[in-house]
Amino acid sequence: MSSIQEQESKYIINTYGRNPGETPLFVKGEGSYLWDEKGRKYLDMVGGLAVNVLGHCPPQLVEAIQEQSARLIHCSNLYYTEPQVELARLLVENSFPGKTFFCNSGAEANEAAIKLARKYSRLYSEGKGHEIITAENSFHGRTMATITATGQPKYHEGFDPMLPGFKYAPFNDLEAFSSLVGEKTCAIMIEPLQGEGGIHPGTQEFIEGLRELCDKNNLLLIFDEVQCGMGRTGKLFAWEIYGVKPDIMTLAKGLGGGVPIGAMVAREEFARGFNPGDHASTFGGNPLACAAALAVIETLLDQGFLEKVEELSSYFREKLEELKEKHSIVKEVRGKGFMLAMEVEGDGKEILKYCYGEGLVINVIGGKVLRFLPPLNISREELDCSLEILDRVLSMFA
Ligand SMILES: Cc1ncc(COP(=O)(O)O)c(C=O)c1O
Structure with missing residues (x-):
């Protein structure tokens, strides 16, 4: 029997660049920890790339999935189902008066937003506007429309032609966004806190300015909260930090x-x-997925949960700043809440390898940005443990 690594390279299309001997093979998770096939324990500071907000296999999520899967996993959006409506109610009541469309991923949520902005404009804005302005360095997904929306040429290469109707302006440059608004524009779409682009928060002036720009020109303001939403910043939605509400927000x-x-x-x-008939998704908002999401959002809304995220993420950030003072290889610490980055000089991938060796899972963007997206309910002791390991590893690169 060949190893999983050998079988992976035989049967899985190589889009993730996993490396035998380097990339762990995880078989179990609990709380902030993962275990590999040899029984080695790792502290997880990636959290499934901002997915495992309550850690691995949290009891309330396991229970919700078990209970719902024994009752009704899927029927169809042809019919009413309770968890879907209840989840939509909670999302709307905790954001702004509106309505929800459910799908299965971040890219799909952004596709829905792009389609809605165009359709709304056709129906209600004299039918002219279809152009959407997005930010350079953004990331909105991997479908054709969302790679087009993504303002990073490397994601376009080899896939042209891109979808017509997108323009790009530098992030945090209000004037540049303003100068691209024309009579064909229907929306502006940004991540309030850029994730895959290297963890870059929007400035207060920029986010407020975009709201004004959209109001003045009858444009929809779309916030992609796929990575920065759901409590990641210490607020349920990142836009709450800025006190600026979008017209559409996307989540996953x-x-x-x-x-x-x-x-x-x-x-x-x-x-x-x-x-x-304008839009649909076979699986979107099915009872099983919605029961899981209900367990998540109810926990995030629990008294004190988000306050704790704010408190512990500030603590973690302070400690990362201390590591920056101590290790000259660290150039910058940035981000908000538990969406933090440490930019290093040198090969971030090497740092990542050593961290694996020490039982710490981190992520690297673009070779130089160490990204931390821990479970939101991580403890102070676990944060301290991750900091000790990081300190040790960074010392090796002095
Ligand atoms: C801000 C943002 N939008 C959209 C996406 C795409 O989400 P998905 O991979 O679920 O399609 C991502 C994924 O990293 C993201 O960070």
Whole structure:
């Protein structure tokens, strides 16, 4: 019998660049920890890339999945189901008056937002606007429309032609966004806190300015909260930090705590852009996924949960800043809440390898940015443990 690594390279298309001998093979998770096939324990500071907001296999999520799977896993969106409506109610009541469309991923949620912005514009803005302005360095997904929306040429290479109707401006440059608005523009779409682009928070002035720009020109403001939403920043949604509400927000990743689900929440006025038949998803919002997401959101809304995220993430950030002072290889610490990055000089992938060796799972973006997206309920002791390991590993690169 060949190893899983050999079988993987035989049967799985190589899109993730896993490396035998380097990339762990995980077989179990509990709380903030993962175990590999040899029984080695790792502290997980990646959290499934911002998905495992309550850690691995949290009891309330396991229970919700077990209970719902014994009752009704899936029927169809032809019919009413309770968990879907209840989840939509909680999302709307905790954001802004609006309506929800459910799908299965972040890219799908953004596809829905792009389609809705265009359709709304066709129906209610004299039919002219279809252009969407997005930010350079952004990331919105891997479908054709969402790679087009993604303002990073490396994701376009080899896949042209891109979808017509997208323009790009530098992130945090309000004037540049303003200068691209024309009579064909229907929406502006950004991540309030850029994730895959290297963890870059929007400035207060920029986010507020975009709201004003959209209001002045009758444009929809779309916030992609796929990575920064669901409590990641210490607020349920990242836009709460800025006090700026979007017209559409998209969610996925943390929403189901590990069960695939995406959502688009649109303000009431814009939601009417979609009519029966305009958009759909076979699996979107099925009872199993929604029961999981309900368990997640109910926990995030529990008294004190998000306050604790704010408190512990500030503590962790302070300690990362201390590591920056101590290790000259660290150039910058940035981010918000538990969406933090440490930019290093040198090969981040080497640091990652040593961290694996010490039982710490971190992520590296673009070779130089160490990214931390721990479970939101990680403890202070676990954070301290991760900091000790990081300190030791960074010392090796002095
Ligand atoms: C901000 C943002 N939007 C969209 C996506 C795409 O999400 P998915 O991989 O679930 O399609 C991602 C994934 O990393 C993301 O970070």
